[in-house]
Amino acid sequence: MSVSDHVDLEQFMVGVEKRNPGETEFIQAVREVSEDVFEYIADKEKYHQHQILRRIAEPDRIVSFRVCWEDDNGNIRVQRGYRVQNNNAIGPYKGGLRFHQSVNQSILKFLAFEQTFKNSLTGLPMGGGKGGSNFNPKGKSDNEIMRFCQSFMTELYRHVGEDTDVPAGDIGVGAREIGYMFGQYKRITNRFTGVLTGKGLEYGGSLVRTEATGYGAVYFMQNMLETQGDSIEGKTAVISGSGNVATHAAEKVVQLGGKVLTLSDSKGYLHDPAGMDQDKIDWIKNQKGVVRGSLADYTAAFAGSSWHEGETPWGVACDIALPCATQNEMDQAGAELLVANGCIAVSEGANMPVNLDGVKVFKAAGILYAPGKASNAGGVAVSGLEMSQNSGRVSWSEEQLQDHLRSIMKEIHDTCATYGAGRLPNGGCDYVKGANIAGFVKVADAMLAFGVV
Numbered sequence: 442m443s444v445s446d447h448v449d450l451e452q453f454m455v456g457v458e459k460r461n462p463g464e465t466e467f468i469q470a471v472r473e474v475s476e477d478v479f480e481y482i483a484d485k486e487k488y489h490q491h492q493i494l495r496r497i498a499e500p501d502r503i504v505s506f507r508v509c510w511e512d513d514n515g516n517i518r519v520q521r522g523y524r525v526q527n528n529n530a531i532g533p534y535k536g537g538l539r540f541h542q543s544v545n546q547s548i549l550k551f552l553a554f555e556q557t558f559k560n561s562l563t564g565l566p567m568g569g570g571k572g573g574s575n576f577n578p579k580g581k582s583d584n585e586i587m588r589f590c591q592s593f594m595t596e597l598y599r600h601v602g603e604d605t606d607v608p609a610g611d612i613g614v615g616a617r618e619i620g621y622m623f624g625q626y627k628r629i630t631n632r633f634t635g636v637l638t639g640k641g642l643e644y645g646g647s648l649v650r651t652e653a654t655g656y657g658a659v660y661f662m663q664n665m666l667e668t669q670g671d672s673i674e675g676k677t678a679v680i681s682g683s684g685n686v687a688t689h690a691a692e693k694v695v696q697l698g699g700k701v702l703t704l705s706d707s708k709g710y711l712h713d714p715a716g717m718d719q720d721k722i723d724w725i726k727n728q729k730g731v732v733r734g735s736l737a738d739y740t741a742a743f744a745g746s747s748w749h750e751g752e753t754p755w756g757v758a759c760d761i762a763l764p765c766a767t768q769n770e771m772d773q774a775g776a777e778l779l780v781a782n783g784c785i786a787v788s789e790g791a792n793m794p795v796n797l798d799g800v801k802v803f804k805a806a807g808i809l810y811a812p813g814k815a816s817n818a819g820g821v822a823v824s825g826l827e828m829s830q831n832s833g834r835v836s837w838s839e840e841q842l843q844d845h846l847r848s849i850m851k852e853i854h855d856t857c858a859t860y861g862a863g864r865l866p867n868g869g870c871d872y873v874k875g876a877n878i879a880g881f882v883k884v885a886d887a888m889l890a891f892g893v894v
């Protein structure tokens with residue numbers, strides 16, 4: 442069979458759509474990667490012959506299970522839990538758990554697919570997985586969260602393990618939930634192992650893991666700006682979200698001399714023209730993470746700020762933007778607003794926050810644009826370092842870990858730049874293409890080595 446006889450991108454996507462009916466997020470993620478990978482493998486017969494992309498786009502397995510728990514009023518509640526083990530060609534499955542009412546198979550398949558490329562980019566030996574539940578943690582008591590987490594782990598424990606699959610946090614899953622799940626895993630198995638990352642420091646967690654995703658996304662931004670002889674110093678930043686990734690991204694922007702104008706949540710966005718300093722960011726961390734109250738209350742605490750109910754922050758003029766909330770939170774109109782208002786760089790803290798039309802806007806404008814699978818890889822990278830520390834039964838210093846994070850982000854940046862240099866219409870670096878190709882090659886070559894499995 443000659444290379445020209447192979448299916449083309451559109452034929453491939455027809456097959457993906459047929460096999461995954463209605464799974465819009467998954468299809469979107471596969472399309473975004475396939476556009477670049479098809480171009481790259483056009484003259485590389487071995488990848489076609491072995492159907493590598495087709496195989497990466499078919500999860501190794503999906504586990505779906507019932508999660509029953511009892512709420513504080515004695516009602517029996519039933520949720521659906523999942524673990525999508527996408528690909529373990531280069532290491533154990535690795536990726537977060539998401540607890541959010543929107544969770545479904547399509548969302549977790551897209552996240553596990555993206556994670557496979559992201560983890561490959563970190564240079565660490567980790568495959569790709571993702572899991573979670575349609576459980577909505579909002580408004581639940583601590584005891585309800587505990588009972589849910591225990592019930593969830595009572596099934597999940599059969600499918601995970603320190604050398605098999607190592608989950609971590611994601612939306613709705615932070616230190617509290619990881620603690621409850623780790624406790625239940627240990628209780629059921631009677632083994633103390635690094636089965637989860639993002640653990641508390643007292644029981645095998647790693648310094649810098651909490652901050653790593655947000656900090657890493659800002660380091661990636663800084664690396665992109667440096668290619669233009671520029672820096673974050675003095676730049677205005679629009680950031681979305683107000684959870685783990687967004688608040689730590691905001692913190693690092695402030696540390697590097699930038700000015701954070703916005704943060705947001707699912708209800709609207711906050712605009713603070715004076716800029717959010719560390720005290721204000723700490724207030725938000727406490728309000729969202731501890732009090733679990735309304736972000737809008739910020740305006741009463743800090744004069745001069747405003748709350749914009751039901752809106753996204755993309756219309757606020759800025760130099761740089763970091764979408765750090767959720768998938769498809771920015772569409773074509775949002776991307777156009779940013780570009781029209783003079784935004785020169787976007788680094789994604791969230792997974793797939795910009796939809797395909799929005800990505801086209803950034804590429805056409807030729808601005809610096811980093812896809813999440815590259816720019817938010819700092820979190821899973823430090824998770825990988827947590828696994829190493831657990832295996833060696835050691836704890837590394839904060840300084841060591843900060844250095845590791847910075848250098849891993851620089852490596853990822855440079856790897857993407859190698860494959861993406863000069864590939865935008867204006868001659869700029871196409872970081873999306875760079876990330877997709879570099880992430881693919883390592884996984885693909887490992888799969889070739891294994892033969893047909």
Ligand code: NDP
Nearest residue numbers: 611612613654682683684685686706707766767791792820
């Ligand atoms: P958190 O649960 O800590 O925070 C999520 C934030 O996003 C909250 O502000 C939440 O608002 C907002 N949000 C959630 N869903 C929506 C929605 N549908 N519309 C608007 N806003 C929404 O999660 P993380 O900060 O951990 O995760 C944020 C993103 O970063 C996700 O895309 C995640 O996959 C990605 N990511 C996370 C990593 C990590 O280490 N935690 C690593 C790499 C990527 P509200 O409070 O109102 O729900």
Ligand code: 2IT
Nearest residue numbers: 536537609611820821824
């Ligand atoms: O999307 C992600 O990379 C995460 N939620 C973190 C995964 C991890 O295993 O640390």
